[in-house]
């Protein structure tokens with residue numbers, strides 16, 4: 076690796092400062108291990124896993140690689156037990172459920188909990204090299220225990236003030252997640268719908284605001300994007316959408332096809348809290364457009380998921396949730412190891428143009 080900034084490779088024990096974004100539901104042990112084996116850092120979205128499943132997934136990754144791995148959890152505030160979507164949102168979704176033959180819309184409820192003791196016990200036992208959080212950090216006692224287990228701690232920030240708070244609370248590096256990022260925005264200090272700093276504006280401001288290595292995320296699809304992030308002051312990158320088209324990713328048929336057709340069809344992405352209760356970015360389709368129009372009536376995160384998730388089971392591209400970042404149209408299909416090697420070669424070529 077010819078990149079001069081070696082802070083992340085040193086901190087994380089990896090060769091290239093390229094992190095596979097941990098993506099709940101989309102990353103697999105095979106994808107995470109392939110990225111780690113290729114010299115990046117394989118990540119796995121573990122937030123929905125109960126302790127036994129979490130342990131099994133960590134064992135599965137370790138069965139495929141002995142390199143560092145990264146597990147990720149959500150640290151959102153638990154919603155009130157009586158949270159519910161508004162009447163217009165429920166009526167619109169009931170109509171979609173009827174059309175899909177899914178029956179009566181259930182009450183909104185949380186499909187999973189914020190990072191909890193049971194998951195922490197598995198982390199303490201298995202001690203993965205890196206643990207990250209989204210939507211801010213959990214209670215400081217939990218953070219301290221993750222650190223005491225020897226794990227490097229990362230967390231996403233969507234504004235300089237969030238990065239400063241994360242630094243004060245002891246994270247080892249900050250993920251600067253821009254507005255164009257696929258999936259959920261990790262925003263945690265201000266109104267979730269107000270944060271709108273793009274990767275281009277966010278990365279240099281966070282690099283100036285904290286003394287920690289900054290990992291740029293959001294819209295980075297190829298070596299041009301990685302080189303740009305490095306020039307903005309990032310020490311490395313976290314990439315999600317570009318890995319969704321790898322065969323090792325767990326992505327539905329309609330989602331995979333939509334990613335590959337995004338360039339030809341010029342499919343835009345939309346940010347809405349209508350799918351889960353918090354803002355998240357995905358490819359525009361009928362479901363995204365209809366929930367966006369009523370998103371002020373969404374149930375609190377993550378309860379709204381109970382009203383939208385089953386629609387994806389129909390495999391209808393207009394009703395499936397297809398998380399993707401603003402760079403989706405640059406998607407390419409190749410095995411994850413090949414994608415990492417391609418990204419490294421492209422970054423070196425891009426940087427060489429400025430040498």
Ligand SMILES: Cc1cc2nc3c(=O)[nH]c(=O)nc-3n(C[C@H](O)[C@H](O)[C@H](O)COP(=O)(O)O)c2cc1C
Pocket residue numbers: 096097098099101120121122147148208209231252255256257258259292293294295313314315316317398399400401402
């Ligand atoms: C399908 C999908 C699922 C995601 N799930 C998670 C998650 O579970 N935890 C997390 O911290 N970030 C998650 N993210 C956000 C990524 O960590 C990262 O910020 C984002 O992918 C970067 O933007 P990009 O997709 O344009 O590369 C997800 C992103 C996508 C596309």
